[in-house]
Amino acid sequence: MMDPIFVIAATCLVGISVVAFALLRAWQGWLEFKREELERPSRSHGTIDTSEIEGGAGVGAARIEMADLKERIKKLEAIASGVEL
CATH class of the missing domain: 1.20.5 (Single alpha-helices involved in coiled-coils or other helix-helix interfaces)
Structure with a gap:
């Protein structure tokens, strides 16, 4: 067995x-x-409405803009915590 x-x-x-x-x-x-x-x-699922970004720019431009904003936030947080980049 x-x-x-x-x-x-x-x-x-x-x-x-x-x-x-x-x-x-x-x-x-x-x-x-x-x-x-x-x-x-589409608006219903919380995604980006491309008609409101940079005068109707495409999704690619919206991603670039979001990445730029995230980078700015990181820099501001670094400045606020006293760290130099």
Whole structure:
């Protein structure tokens, strides 16, 4: 007969494989959802309205503007804490 420890180990391995596969599929679905969300911005989901940014600039310009604002915030926080950049 089979050793009980071998059966338990095989069962655990199968279980971990099933969970890993399910998590991978969920991750891929979430990434696809985010890609679609970035391709079609809308007001209802809190995404950026491109008509209000830089006179109707595209999403790429909005990302650049957001990155610039984040950089400015980091600099101001560094100044406030007394750290020189």
